[in-house]
Amino acid sequence: MIRPKLAIAGLTACSGCQLTLLNCEEELPEIVRGFELAYFPMAQSSNDPEAVFDVAIVEGAVSTKGDLATLFRLRNSSRLLVAFGTCALHGGVAAMNNRLNTREELIRGVYGEGTGSFESFPPSPFKNFVSVDFSITGCPPEKHDLIALLGALLAGTLPPTQCYPVCTECRSRENLCLLLEKNQLCLGPIIQGGCNARCPATGIVCEGCRGPVREANVAQELELLLERGFDKEEIKRRMSRFTPEWDYGQRH
Amino acid sequence: MGSVIEINPFTRVEGHGSAKLYLDGSHVERVELCLTESPRLFESLLIGRSYAEVPDIICRICSLCSTVHKVTALLAVEDAFGTKVSEVTGLTRELIAQGGLIQSHALHLYCLLLPDLFKVRGVAELALAAPELLKTGLAVKRVGNLIQETVGGRLIHPVNITLGGLGQRISRDKLLHMRDELEAILPACRDACRLFSAPPVFPQLPVPICLAVGPAAPPLSGEQFRMTDGRSFPVNAYRDSISESVLPYSNAKYAQVLGHEPTVGALSRLNLRSGLGQEASRIFDSVKEEIVGRDIRGNNVAQAVELYQAVENSLSLIDRLLEIGREGAGNVEVAPKSGRGTAACEAPRGVLIHSYAFDDAGICTEADVITPTSLNQGALSRDLLALARGMEGADAASMVDALERLIRCYDPCISCSVHLIHI
Numbered sequence: 001m002i003r004p005k006l007a008i009a010g011l012t013a014c015s016g017c018q019l020t021l022l023n024c025e026e027e028l029p030e031i032v033r034g035f036e037l038a039y040f041p042m043a044q045s046s047n048d049p050e051a052v053f054d055v056a057i058v059e060g061a062v063s064t065k066g067d068l069a070t071l072f073r074l075r076n077s078s079r080l081l082v083a084f085g086t087c088a089l090h091g092g093v094a095a096m097n098n099r100l101n102t103r104e105e106l107i108r109g110v111y112g113e114g115t116g117s118f119e120s121f122p123p124s125p126f127k128n129f130v131s132v133d134f135s136i137t138g139c140p141p142e143k144h145d146l147i148a149l150l151g152a153l154l155a156g157t158l159p160p161t162q163c164y165p166v167c168t169e170c171r172s173r174e175n176l177c178l179l180l181e182k183n184q185l186c187l188g189p190i191i192q193g194g195c196n197a198r199c200p201a202t203g204i205v206c207e208g209c210r211g212p213v214r215e216a217n218v219a220q221e222l223e224l225l226l227e228r229g230f231d232k233e234e235i236k237r238r239m240s241r242f243t244p245e246w247d248y249g250q251r252h
Numbered sequence: 253m254g255s256v257i258e259i260n261p262f263t264r265v266e267g268h269g270s271a272k273l274y275l276d277g278s279h280v281e282r283v284e285l286c287l288t289e290s291p292r293l294f295e296s297l298l299i300g301r302s303y304a305e306v307p308d309i310i311c312r313i314c315s316l317c318s319t320v321h322k323v324t325a326l327l328a329v330e331d332a333f334g335t336k337v338s339e340v341t342g343l344t345r346e347l348i349a350q351g352g353l354i355q356s357h358a359l360h361l362y363c364l365l366l367p368d369l370f371k372v373r374g375v376a377e378l379a380l381a382a383p384e385l386l387k388t389g390l391a392v393k394r395v396g397n398l399i400q401e402t403v404g405g406r407l408i409h410p411v412n413i414t415l416g417g418l419g420q421r422i423s424r425d426k427l428l429h430m431r432d433e434l435e436a437i438l439p440a441c442r443d444a445c446r447l448f449s450a451p452p453v454f455p456q457l458p459v460p461i462c463l464a465v466g467p468a469a470p471p472l473s474g475e476q477f478r479m480t481d482g483r484s485f486p487v488n489a490y491r492d493s494i495s496e497s498v499l500p501y502s503n504a505k506y507a508q509v510l511g512h513e514p515t516v517g518a519l520s521r522l523n524l525r526s527g528l529g530q531e532a533s534r535i536f537d538s539v540k541e542e543i544v545g546r547d548i549r550g551n552n553v554a555q556a557v558e559l560y561q562a563v564e565n566s567l568s569l570i571d572r573l574l575e576i577g578r579e580g581a582g583n584v585e586v587a588p589k590s591g592r593g594t595a596a597c598e599a600p601r602g603v604l605i606h607s608y609a610f611d612d613a614g615i616c617t618e619a620d621v622i623t624p625t626s627l628n629q630g631a632l633s634r635d636l637l638a639l640a641r642g643m644e645g646a647d648a649a650s651m652v653d654a655l656e657r658l659i660r661c662y663d664p665c666i667s668c669s670v671h672l673i674h675i
Contacts, residue, residue, distance in 0.1 A: 012290035014667050015266050016315030016408045022363060022375075023407055025394040029387065032376040043363055044374025045263040045656070064290045093312045094292035101296070109296030111498055111505075120291060140315065140408035202405040202412040202419035207308055209409075237301065241309065 004054040004153055007039035007074055011067040012094055012123055013060030016140045017085035018042050024143055034154050053078040055153060061087040061094050061123035075130040083126045086139040090211040090243040095123040098244040134158050137192055139209040139242055162194045165213045166206050170197035178205050185230055185238055190216035211243050218250040257648050262659055264364040264374060266316050267666025273640050280640040285633045287502045289666045295619040303329050303588050303614040311409050314667045318409045319352035319400055320599040326415055327473055328606040332593025338581035341417045343569050344403060348413060349472045350566040351399025356600035357555045358396055360663045361448055362389025365552060368657055388440045395433045399566060402426050417583025431570045434563050441563050442535060444556040449539050451549035452657050455642030457635050459547055460515030463603055464524040465596050472597045478524050483510060487596040490605055506629055513630030516602025518554035519543060532561040548635055548661045588614025599624050601665050625664045632662050
């Protein structure tokens with residue numbers, strides 16, 4: 001059997017998506033049998049940077065020239081590029097203030113005045129620079145989404161894409177609706193599902209870590225939250241935690 | 253003639269780093285440690301955000317230690333507002349932090365370090381060279397994650413631990429299930445101390461000045477810092493004792509504590525703290541000569557001792573939670589007011605400090621995070637230089653191998669380190 005060659009890498013991120021692979025404790029021995037881990041600096045030494053890959057699974061936002069060089073190299077040397085996690089797909093937490101502050105302001109806040117220039121631009125998703133063949137969302141991503149991708153790759157295909165909001169699974173779990181029944185700022189109606197509504201199931205509002213669901217009724221959610229007395233700036237601040245770019249007038 | 257040996261990137265560690273050795277002939281002149289992780293500027297991102305958002309955002313600094321970042325942030329915010337949480341909340345936070353430590357130490361020991369012991373490249377080759385041992389390690393790691401997921405609601409970036417309390421209390425069935433799973437990995441954790449007891453064979457390194465949060469385990473947080481030279485200072489006045497500066501070649505700031513380059517983590521904790529359970533003490537005694545008063549090569553076996561200790565601690569926390577049952581106070585209200593709050597915890601890799609200031613409405617006006625890897629940065633540079641000098645004349649490949657092995661003794665977490673403070 002020819003084992004597909006994988007590259008696993010990270011850009012501007014917390015390594016949580018790569019850790020999600022290592023968190024597949026029960027499946028890991030089978031994964032390394034089915035695939036050749038050709039490039040995986042986080043868990044393997046002596047990686048060949050010149051290698052070519054069948055699939056590159058890459059986490060993180062793009063915020064430095066180094067990130068961009070790595071992204072271009074992996075795009076050019078891989079048949080398929082997978083944007084792994086919310087940062088790769090939407091910018092993620094590091095991008096939350098992209099519309100509010102310049103990079104220089106943020107850098108001065110951390111490193112102080114006159115500390116030299118850091119090479120850094122607003123953290124951006126892969127799609128701003130390269131074509132992406134498949135995405136897994138989530139901060140962190142769900143293990144089952146990664147396993148589904150790896151299984152499909154071994155079968156020579158890609159998994160079906162999902163398109164429904166967090167509320168779908170939340171309702172079928174019969175959770176108390178935090179938005180309507182407890183008047184809390186829950187983003188479930190406009191956020192991509194597939195997490196089995198983990199947070200509302202423990203009584204915590206959806207913080208939007210999986211990014212917008214396609215055809216989200218953003219304007220309606222905004223109206224609903226305003227009606228319930230939430231401040232517009234607070235709503236926008238919360239919505240931008242993982243995704244800085246929203247079309248607040250979008251209706252479907 | 254001058255030449256440069258480069259290690260780029262570091263492998264089998266979390267995050268992005270590299271090092272350069274500057275040589276004059278065979279003499280090593282200096283070492284540059286570059287923690288090149290792209291900065292995400294968390295402290296700036298928090299300014300202007302509500303206190304309620306701070307713990308949810310800041311835990312994204314790092315995935316390996318997201319749990320302890322979240323717990324430390326909760327404690328710091330509650331410190332600012334004078335919030336006192338219930339016993340159940342406190343115990344549950346300790347339990348999830350123990351789960352985080354089991355996950356993190358098991359990942360480092362069995363997935364990142366064990367390949368060195370078998371002279372293979374990584375986890376994939378390990379699956380061929382030592383399949384049963386890898387499975388054992390993954391089973392230990394899985395139980396750490398089981399605790400994090402059961403208590404926190406998910407594996408990384410937990411949600412169920414909140415300001416003032418818990419989303420949901422952990423049910424009796426779930427506590428019993430975790431207890432069974434923890435008991436099942438005790439033998440493997442005992443074996444880990446034997447497996448990782450031999451230090452790597454390199455020249456002697458400087459003896460570290462250890463820094464840890466006092467006074468005793470298992471509470472992961474504390475009021476005082478202690479050092480092996482006998483000095484101590486209070487957590488809420490950490491700014492008077494810890495100074496940081498920016499290095500031109502690294503995105504992590506360089507920290508000094510009372511004029512010294514401190515060492516934090518498992519080795520420091522076992523040199524400074526008491527409170528080991530009976531069986532953990534016995535295990536510690538059997539490997540003590542590799543840990544007490546030793547250089548950083550003792551850190552990995554110290555992690556193995558802590559793995560056992562964390563399982564024991566988790567079991568007693570679960571027993572206490574079962575005893576309390578549905579009784580006892582639940583969540584408390586969190587009322588924002590202006591002020592500053594600080595908390596220090598022992599993260600898997602060592603001392604972690606969070607400090608925040610808020611205005612009357614609870615909006616964050618200052619944020620300051622000091623991580624274990626930024627505290628260790630000075631000692632790591634010092635040891636890299638000492639080791640490279642001790643190996644002068646050796647070929648570049650074996651020098652690079654040894655230096656990478658030294659870096660893995662420290663188990664750095666570079667995502668964490670590149671997020672520092674206001675000057």
